Amino acid sequence: MIAEQLQALRALLATPQNISIVTHWSPDGDAMGSSLGLAQYFIKKGHAVTVVAPNDYPEFLYWMKGHDAVIDATQKPKEAEQAFRESNLICCLDFNDLKRINALGDWVATSVAPKLLIDHHPQPSDFAAFVLHSVAASSTCELIFDFMALMGDEALLDKDIAECLYTGIMTDTGSFRFPATTQHTHEVVGKLMGAGANHAQVHVRVYDDNSESRLRLLGFLLANRLKVHPEFRTAYFMMSDADHHRFNYQKGDTEGVVNYALSIRGICFAAFFAERDGKVKCSFRSQGKFDVNQFSRTNFSGGGHVNAAGGASDESLEQTIARFEVLLPNYKTALLES
Numbered sequence: 001m002i003a004e005q006l007q008a009l010r011a012l013l014a015t016p017q018n019i020s021i022v023t024h025w026s027p028d029g030d031a032m033g034s035s036l037g038l039a040q041y042f043i044k045k046g047h048a049v050t051v052v053a054p055n056d057y058p059e060f061l062y063w064m065k066g067h068d069a070v071i072d073a074t075q076k077p078k079e080a081e082q083a084f085r086e087s088n089l090i091c092c093l094d095f096n097d098l099k100r101i102n103a104l105g106d107w108v109a110t111s112v113a114p115k116l117l118i119d120h121h122p123q124p125s126d127f128a129a130f131v132l133h134s135v136a137a138s139s140t141c142e143l144i145f146d147f148m149a150l151m152g153d154e155a156l157l158d159k160d161i162a163e164c165l166y167t168g169i170m171t172d173t174g175s176f177r178f179p180a181t182t183q184h185t186h187e188v189v190g191k192l193m194g195a196g197a198n199h200a201q202v203h204v205r206v207y208d209d210n211s212e213s214r215l216r217l218l219g220f221l222l223a224n225r226l227k228v229h230p231e232f233r234t235a236y237f238m239m240s241d242a243d244h245h246r247f248n249y250q251k252g253d254t255e256g257v258v259n260y261a262l263s264i265r266g267i268c269f270a271a272f273f274a275e276r277d278g279k280v281k282c283s284f285r286s287q288g289k290f291d292v293n294q295f296s297r298t299n300f301s302g303g304g305h306v307n308a309a310g311g312a313s314d315e316s317l318e319q320t321i322a323r324f325e326v327l328l329p330n331y332k333t334a335l336l337e338s
Contacts, residue, residue: 001132006150009116009130013151017088019049020113024095025102026281027057028255029206031094033168034118034140036066038091040161041148050083054101058252063205064167065160073104080104087113094140096124096133096303118143120180121304122293135305138178138185141168145188159196166197167206174259175203179307217247221257228264232328233335235261236271240317244276258283268338269331271324275317282311282320288338290331299327 001009019042023031032053039049051066055074061067073080084090084107092098096119098105108115109127117128120137132150137143145165148154169189173181176189193199221237228235237257247253254274261270262285269290272283282300284292285308292309296302302311313320328335 001130001147001150005130010151012089012114013045013047016046016048018086019047019089019091020052020083020087021049021091021093022052022054022084022101022104022108023093024100025054026251027053027055027061027094029061029171030139030141030168032057032061032064032067032070033164033166033171034093034144036064036070037141037161037164037168038093038118038144038147039066040158040164041144041153041156044156044158045153050087052080052083052104054104056251058255059250060206060209060252061167064164066164081107084108084111084113087111089113089116091116091118092128093118093144094121095119096121098125098127118147122306123303136180136182138180138182139169139172141165141172142185142188144168145191154191157191157195159198162192162195162197163202166192166199166202170199170202171206180305211250211253213248214250214253217243217249217253218257220247221254222260226261228261228267229325229328230266232269232332233267233338234269234271234328235264235267236273236321236324237261238317238321239272239274241275241277244274258285261285262287269335273313273317273320273324280313280315280317280320282313284309284311286338290334290338295331299323 021035021039023035035051039051042049051070053070053072056072071080090108090113092115098109115128116130118132120140122135124133132143132147225237258270258272268287270285274281284296286292291306293304293306296309296311300311304310
């Protein structure tokens with residue numbers, strides 16, 4: 001964040017404000033961890049804060065401080081719109097373009113309130129008056145810590161804020177194994193633990209609180225829905241609407257499944273295609289130099305990071321899979337060299 005922006009933002013926040021915080025569609029650990037962590041920080045500073053989620057998020061994130069007050073815009077659209085309308089500042093976290101919050105993007109765009117963007121995805125759109133952006137950051141939660149430090153408020157870090165931020169860093173780094181994990185990431189985590197974050201308990205709450213149906217779904221996908229193309233160093237899962245119903249799917253049940261495909265020896269490109277309500281959600285992961293952000297932007301109306309991205313398809317699951325397989329030969333050289 002440039003000095004002029006920081007000075008103006010400090011001036012704005014010097015007196016109590018009405019602040020809205022919004023994150024991307026289908027919020028994950030980094031999205032909700034950053035949103036709830038920032039909310040608790042602003043509340044400690046005396047501001048009135050409303051967190052808006054475009055839709056629901058996984059139950060294994062419900063334990064974080066402030067969850068009970070989150071507005072799910074799909075369930076309470078009027079309350080969400082009112083929050084934006086009454087805001088003096090709108091904080092946009094963990095997304096780089098207003099289209100990533102779907103219909104909420106129009107409400108945010110038309111609001112006269114200044115916007116604060118805190119994000120680590122590449123190629124951010126120019127819609128915010130205040131910007132803290134770095135593709136080198138492991139997560140938006142890492143940037144929330146940096147934001148508090150820039151504001152001179154690192155001393156306000158407490159256990160609740162620290163555990164929210166730890167959750168986002170842990171999940172977005174794949175428990176600190178992805179390349180975006182840096183020395184600074186570990187330094188931030190050390191300070192979060194110093195503020196009281198119980199790292200072992202956070203891990204249990206996020207990763208070790210499975211329903212029986214979720215584990216049976218994972219077993220089914222591994223046994224019946226995994227396709228491997230060793231000639232393209234590619235593997236993928238698919239999941240139909242019928243599979244969702246058979247295993248009583250709950251939001252978050254397939255979190256991380258795509259990484260099982262990426263863990264196969266020799267595979268550098270993995271995908272997960274999930275049919276849901278007439279659309280297909282796509283998740284892409286890679287190792288090495290293969291850029292799934294560019295792949296998704298070009299072919300599946302999505303985007304993200306070099307090694308982790310998402311997308312969508314309006315075609316049927318079968319048509320989407322067929323198109324994906326037709327694309328693979330075009331990327332063979334890049335995949336073999338990754």
